[in-house]
Each structure stands twice: as C-alpha cells, then as structure tokens.
Amino acid sequence: MASITLEGITKTYSGDVRAVKGVDLQIEDGEFVVLVGPSGCGKSTLLRMVAGLETITDGTLKIGDRVVNKLEPAERDIAMVFQNYALYPHMTVYNNLAYGLKNRGFKKDEIDQRVHVAAKMLEIEEFLERKPRKLSGGQRQRVAMGRALVRDPAAFLFDEPLSNLDAKLRVQMRVEIKQLQRRLKTTSLYVTHDQLEAMTLGDRLVVLNAGQIEQVGTPMEIYARPATMFVAGFIGSPAMNMLKVDYLKTQGASGLLDNLPDGTDTVGIRPDDMHLAPPEAPHLTVDSTLALFEAAGAESHLYVNLAGSDQPTVIRVSGQPPVAEGETLRFYVPRDALHPFNSATGQRTPSPGE
Amino acid sequence: MVENRPWANGFAHTVLIIGVALVVFPVYIAIVASTQAPDELLRGTLPLLPGSHGIENYTQMWQSGVSSANSPSAALMLWNSFVMAMAITIGKLFISLLSAFAIVYFRFRFRMFFFWLIFVTLMLPVEVRIIPTYQVVADLSMLNSFAGLSIPLIASATATFLFRQFFMTVPEEMLEAARVDGAGPLKFFKDILMPLSVTNIAALFVIMFIYGWNQYLWPLLITTDPDYTTIVMGIQRMTSEENPQWHLVMAAAVMAALPPVLVILFMQRLFVKGLTETEK
Numbered sequence: 001m002a003s004i005t006l007e008g009i010t011k012t013y014s015g016d017v018r019a020v021k022g023v024d025l026q027i028e029d030g031e032f033v034v035l036v037g038p039s040g041c042g043k044s045t046l047l048r049m050v051a052g053l054e055t056i057t058d059g060t061l062k063i064g065d066r067v068v069n070k071l072e073p074a075e076r077d078i079a080m081v082f083q084n085y086a087l088y089p090h091m092t093v094y095n096n097l098a099y100g101l102k103n104r105g106f107k108k109d110e111i112d113q114r115v116h117v118a119a120k121m122l123e124i125e126e127f128l129e130r131k132p133r134k135l136s137g138g139q140r141q142r143v144a145m146g147r148a149l150v151r152d153p154a155a156f157l158f159d160e161p162l163s164n165l166d167a168k169l170r171v172q173m174r175v176e177i178k179q180l181q182r183r184l185k186t187t188s189l190y191v192t193h194d195q196l197e198a199m200t201l202g203d204r205l206v207v208l209n210a211g212q213i214e215q216v217g218t219p220m221e222i223y224a225r226p227a228t229m230f231v232a233g234f235i236g237s238p239a240m241n242m243l244k245v246d247y248l249k250t251q252g253a254s255g256l257l258d259n260l261p262d263g264t265d266t267v268g269i270r271p272d273d274m275h276l277a278p279p280e281a282p283h284l285t286v287d288s289t290l291a292l293f294e295a296a297g298a299e300s301h302l303y304v305n306l307a308g309s310d311q312p313t314v315i316r317v318s319g320q321p322p323v324a325e326g327e328t329l330r331f332y333v334p335r336d337a338l339h340p341f342n343s344a345t346g347q348r349t350p351s352p353g354e
Numbered sequence: 355m356v357e358n359r360p361w362a363n364g365f366a367h368t369v370l371i372i373g374v375a376l377v378v379f380p381v382y383i384a385i386v387a388s389t390q391a392p393d394e395l396l397r398g399t400l401p402l403l404p405g406s407h408g409i410e411n412y413t414q415m416w417q418s419g420v421s422s423a424n425s426p427s428a429a430l431m432l433w434n435s436f437v438m439a440m441a442i443t444i445g446k447l448f449i450s451l452l453s454a455f456a457i458v459y460f461r462f463r464f465r466m467f468f469f470w471l472i473f474v475t476l477m478l479p480v481e482v483r484i485i486p487t488y489q490v491v492a493d494l495s496m497l498n499s500f501a502g503l504s505i506p507l508i509a510s511a512t513a514t515f516l517f518r519q520f521f522m523t524v525p526e527e528m529l530e531a532a533r534v535d536g537a538g539p540l541k542f543f544k545d546i547l548m549p550l551s552v553t554n555i556a557a558l559f560v561i562m563f564i565y566g567w568n569q570y571l572w573p574l575l576i577t578t579d580p581d582y583t584t585i586v587m588g589i590q591r592m593t594s595e596e597n598p599q600w601h602l603v604m605a606a607a608v609m610a611a612l613p614p615v616l617v618i619l620f621m622q623r624l625f626v627k628g629l630t631e632t633e634k
Contacts, residue, residue, distance in 0.1 A: 051530075051534065052533075053530050053533065053534075072533065073530075073533045073534045074533060074534060074535065074536035074537075078534070079534065080530070080531070080534045082527045082530065082531060083527070084525060084527050086525065086527035086528050086530065086531035087531075088528070088531075088532075088545075088546055089550065090546075090549040090550055090552075091549075099532075099535050099537070099545070100534070100535035100536055103535055103536035103537050103541065104536050147531075147535070
C-alpha cells in the first residue's frame, strides 16, 4: 500500500493536443479517490498514465516514494480493472486470476491460496473452472476485480468498471466495491463519468474538465460549495439551475440580492432548494409556468419556464404535488441556498470573510 | 426452407447429387484405373468396375516406383512431399504470425511501409519471381535439398495479412491487461495471442499444407536428384514417358491425394475443438 503523488502531470498528443494539463494531486495511503468528469475531460488518460499504459509527457508521478514515470505497468505495483473487463477468453477464471502471479514467479501453493482467498471474497469460487464466456456481466466484473485483488498491489485503478452493467447490478457492485475497499484499505483511484457513482464511492472527488482539475474535496464539500460553475452543473442531478442576478432583481427581490459577494452576476440554485411553500428564512420569490411534470416515485421534477425569461429551470420536490402542466407556479428560494458565481470567470465569488 | 415441399426437396437433391457425381467421377475413375492390369488401360475403353490387380499395382508403386521414368518409390516421394509441405506450412505460419505481431503491436519507423511492402508481394505470383529466386537458391547452393525446396516458398503475404486482420480485432485492453499482469511482448504473444488464434492457425495450416503439397513448378526446377523427387513431380515424370504405365500413375495419384484429405480431416477436428473450447 502506498500513496500516489501527481506533480504537474501533463499529456500532450501529437499535433499539440493537450489532453491533461498539469495535474497536481496527492492521494493518501488507503484513500479512495474518484476522478469524475464528462467524456473527453482527460480522466481516463490521467488514470492510464498512473497505470503506465500511456507515457507521461511532463511532470512527476510517484507511487509511495518511488518515481515511476518510466516504469512498465507491471513494475508499478498497481492492479487495474478495465471497463470491458479484458478477461482472457481462453483461460479459466482460475487461470485469469493466476496469470499475473505466475508471471511474477509465485509458487504454485501460494498462487492457489491467493486465488482461493480472492475468489471467496468475491463469491466466485464456484466459477473457477469456467471460461469467462460462460459468465454473466456481473460475474465477469467480479473476476476482473479478483484479478486485481490477488496481486495485493499498492493501488487499485478502476477505469469505469461498472459502465457495462445494468442499472440494478451497478448499484449492487458499487456497494460491494466500497465495502471491499474499506476492508482492504488499498489506495484506489476510480474513474467514472457518473456523478452519483462518484459521490457515493469516493472519500474524495476530483472533478476534471478539459484536462484540468476544477475542484478536489469530499463529496459533500463539493456538493455544498462547488468552486466553479462547471462543478456546480456537473455534480448533483438534476443539474443546478443558473439564474442571472439581473433577472432575479427584476422579480422584485433586490433587497436580498444586494449583499451578494462582489462580482457575482449569476447565482446557482439546486433544484431541491426551490420550494413551493414559503420557508421561514429570508427568501426570494419567483413566478413561473409549469412546462412539464415528471413523476419519479418518491420525488417529482418540475420543468418550469420562468416568467419573463427563457431560462429552463428544474425544481425537485418530494412526493407528488397537486399541480398541472400549464399552471402558474410560484416558488421560493431561501437566501442561504444561493451559490454566487461570476459567469465571466466561471468561478465562485468568495463571500466576505472567506 | 422450413416447410416440407417434397418436389422442391427432390429437385434440390437431384441437382446436388449430379454435382457431387461430376466431382467424384474422375476420382472414382482414378481408383478404378489403379486396380487394372497393365494392358487393360491401353485398349482404348476405360473399364468402369475395379480390376483385380489393385494390391499388386500399389505394392509395386510403393516399393520400387518406375525407374524408366526416373521416378523413385512412392514411399520416398510421399515422404519428400510431406517434408516439403510441412516445412512450408510451419515456416509460413511461424513467420507470418511473428510479422503480423510486429506490424500490429509495435510502433516502429516505416511500420506502414513494411506492411505495404508485404502486401504488394501478394500481387506477385510465384511464377513471376521464379527465375531470380532460382538464381538466388542456386548461388546459395541449395539446389537438390529440402531447404531449397521449402525456404523460398515460406514468406506468405496472405497469412501475414490474415493474422494482422485477426490481431486487430483483439481488444486493446487485452494487451493492457497483460501488461499490468507482467507479461512482456513475447509472453503476451505466446500466452494470449497464440491461443486466441488457434482456429485461424488451424484453417491456415490446412490451406498452406495443400499449397505446399501441390507445389509443382518449383520442385521441378530446383531438384534433379531423384532422392528429392516429390510425388507431384513423380506423377508428371511418369506421364511424360513414351508409353506411360497408367495403372501405376493412377496408383501414385490416389496415394498423392490421400495426405491432404487426412490433414483436412484431422485439422477439421482441431478446428471444431478450437471453436468449442473458446465457447466455454
């Protein structure tokens, strides 16, 4: 087990395409860090550079105290779980697990023991003699995990390992991965584009956009105080609504908006912070027309058109309020729920005293 | 064609049976002819039923051959053909697997140039380059040897190209997983790529073996020593005699046809096995 240190990690492809632009990140020993971002943000490239599958154009990568920039993947003491599992189709599950150990010159007994421990942990013991083709998606996923586990590496690297599973299995495997990591306390780096997966799995999240880190923090820190408009829009579902301060002022709430931090021209409001009943705390009031009603069981999503604005806005309310499409709705936003941003820089504007 | 339509079925079968008969008839005639007495075949009409000299003809051909035609025993000629065909087949598979591996998995300068170079040779039939090749082989004093018979025919653009196409369908993650698992390039080739290509190797083995077995022009040019006569050459020599002994020629022809058939039967089993094993 070891920490992973990234210093100014950069990836430049031929033609001067910069996929990753100087990433600094410290992953502590035993920590579960999730890299999250939209497709093409460089998160997979970053992971593959840590794995050694892509060369590092610039910067220093350390696993433990060792600089591993130039080392082969096998020499980095990491194990990787691939998106398509990449199981060897002609080998039995047992041999799939044992292959990495055999290549490292482990003795037969030791291999046998490790394979059985890993198989037991993942509940795939009964499939050991089968070939991957005879397994279901979830079972293959477990075998892929097992292949990483038997090695007892310094770090696990996960490259979107759940994206090929159906929704139900994904939730189940998510829980299992989390529990397994808690038990083994192996440093883990996990790549996903699914913000829910990121929120639930990570000790810390790293939100990436266009090859750069937007924000690093615990899931709740990031959710509660997104540092940029990008993070605000990416984390949380449905996405945060962005409303212009000028527009809100025309809605007659200027008193409450006067003491926003300097430079604020946009405020973000989570769909959950828009209420149909007025709260006791100081709040804004906005009128709108309900365009679409979406019932999702325990909660409902209301897609509304704001009065005098073409900004699409979503409201999330629990249960199923008695509203009809086309109806005029008035909703209330507590003053404290506003996330102040400057739309020119995309940054959160710091409140006085911060 | 799910419904049962007796007339259509009957018609289809008739067409197929006529087709098969057309293909099988010459083979049948060869077998029949190889069992006749020497003078039986010179009367002008071919008998349609097997004669009684089968064992005699085959024994003579197998043991002594036709010395007047400079054609040694069939046993020797079959062995020569077998050695040549196997050398060509194994050599072709080995070289084309390795070169396809290099072209697909390694990034080196002029990679695509080399690929096209190999690809272009696909368009040159053996006959076009046979004179320069003969010169090279003669200068290396490989005339009248198994090396001379097989080495010039070993390079195979077709097999290289087919393996390249196959390797490109192997997901890249497989290579990456192997790298993480500590397998170097050759280990990856041996442990992952080769087992995955078993069915392709079996199929190409059959094709290459028959190609090697049927070589005619090249052995004819390169060997003068009867010890290196292949069965195909032997048959040719026997037929170019003034009075060809057709019963012996036919016996040799039947024997020459057997090994490719056996290879196909044997490899077919491997082929199917390879398919079903990856299916598990």
